[in-house]
Amino acid sequence: MEKEATLLEDLLGLIKDKNEAALHDLIERLKTEDLVYAYNRFSKDDQASLINLLSPEDAATLLERIPQNQAVEAIENAEVETAASILNELYSDDQVDILAELDSTDAEAILDEMLPAEAENVRRLIQYDPESAGGLMVTEYLAFESDMTVGQTVKHLQEKAEEYEDYHVQYIYVTNNNRFAGVLQMRDLLLSRPNTKLSSIVIRNAFSMPPEASLEDLISFFDKYDFFGVPIVDGEDQLLGIVLRKDLREAESERSNLELLETQGIVGGEELRSMPVLLRSKRRLSWLSVNILLNIIAASVIAFYQDTLEEVIALAVFLPVISDMSGCSGNQAVAVSLRELSLGLVKPYELARVLWQEVKVGLINGTVLGILIGIAAYIYMGNAYLGLVVGGALAINTVVAVSIGGTIPLFLKKMNTDPALASGPILTTITDMLGFFLALTFAGAAMNYLV
Incomplete structure (x- = not known):
């Protein structure tokens, strides 16, 4: 109890002093559950102040950890430019989840301020059913053409290390003229000779799913196969994105929680005691x-x-x-x-x-x-x-x-x-x-x- 009270005092003190550097250091050290606990104890004004004081990267980290309805509220209450800069730092599926909950006018205003590539990607993804493969997939993945060599691929990864540092890098997805060709384990890439073509070490006939696949289809797939993720391809074998196992489990858990609330007669979605x-x-x-x-x-x-x-x-x-x-x-x-x-x-x-x-x-x-x-x-x-x-x-x-x-x-x-x-x-x-x-x-x- 004393630990939580001290944490709240420290955070509120830094918010009042507008000490951005100290806030960054403290949030970096906090456990996820401690940060979520503290945020839920703040008043609406203190929550908004915290979001505005944080860097876009730190604010995005916070939004990834708190419940989605609170993340939506935080973006809704932020200035358009601030909201856009925060959303630019989120994974594509989180961007879509938040913007889909906003008023269409507000969402469009934020999209206009986002980076063009990010905004275009969101507009494409938001068309999918949120409980489909298309709605759950992320577009942050590594894909390379099959005629590239191992050496070229490794060099590219090293040169773009900072850009890829937040990617879930366990597999590389190989394409042939932009069509999905297979999956390459990072282990096989690192242990192969530099002049080896990706086409010779790629795992062909790898599993994939269409963007229309339902949540039930994905649950059945991951129950049957112990994969990190599954590629999502369209009817022309174009690689659209990846559904990660962890994201699928989160979606499954969220739906189960909502169903539990409904069975107990709580209508209208998630309820938190911080709500009105x-x-x-x-x-x-x-x-x-x-x-x-x-x-x-x-x-x-x-x-x-x-x-x-x-x-x-x-x-x-x-x-x-x-x-x-x-x-x-x-x-x-x-x-x-x-x-x-x-x-x-x-x-x-x-x-x-x-x-x-x-x-x-x-x-x-x-x-x-x-x-x-x-x-x-x-x-x-x-x-x-x-x-x-x-x-x-x-x-x-x-x-x-x-x-x-x-x-x-x-x-x-x-x-x-x-x-x-x-x-x-x-x-x-x-x-x-x-x-x-x-x-x-x-x-x-x-x-x-x-x-």
Whole structure:
């Protein structure tokens, strides 16, 4: 705690003094997590002051480390010239990610101030779907013609060492009249004789992907092959860029995080506590208000069986267990379906197949859970019939919950509704209503044996 407080004081002091040199030295020494922590504790004015004081290189380093929505906000609030100079220092995929979030007029104004080559590259890349290979690829890579020699290539790399120092240099991409010809490992380049042509040591028939390839296609590719990156080529074999494994994993993680927020009813994208309170409240309330209605519907089942519940008050202890355990089982099935949908392993029309697979799991898990809660009910009240009532209700509700949980994301996807957003509330309402209905109906039928 003391370390973080000292860091904040040091940074704020340097910002107030406008000490650019000392700020540069401090940021160079900071760990990523410390810098992000400090930035998130600053006021909006201090954040803007920090961005304006930093050199374009240091500001770009900061923007690479903080969450994307904060990077967008920083560029949005900066002067056009300052924003352009910072973006010139970022990797191409980061440039596109930030500019795509800005108002088109603001983005165009910044592009007009950027270096012409950088601006032209961004305008080309921004046309791609952000979750496609074209949207994820970087254009900072090393490519050389196949008729060059090893000596010529190494000399070029040495002469341009400063320009290439921030490139991810593990492979060289070889072209033949600007068409993708293959991949060359840096190791093979350095261990070959200077007069050796690249064409004789290049790895031909190397894997590549089209710019239209989806995020799911890329995930499957990198799960199967342990490559540093994959070349992206168009229909004419022109090399367009490289999708790096680390960037793909970041995109996958970001989507998973957004899906997690949506399953918890936070609508509208990423939420950070540094965001405006009213915006955060609005995003949460959009589903919480709907959930009030859904819970009232579920509670109405209890109200309908109020007499039964008054006669067998012990059921009140087990009703929450039945609904919660069934809900947990259903949410597990939801998670699996969401994951398989995102990876392209299951299609929305495969409802029957997924239903049968989940029913099998539900029968096993429902039976085991039903027996366990039935034993607990018997021990609690010393009544075997109470154990049968709550155990049977949980067993049946579990089968239904996993069946619905596994299939509802596919159904919602087929209906062009976000399955991550709507699956949870729908599942919870159904499992609560059915769980209460089953337990209270069974209790009513066995009333003579329960009281």
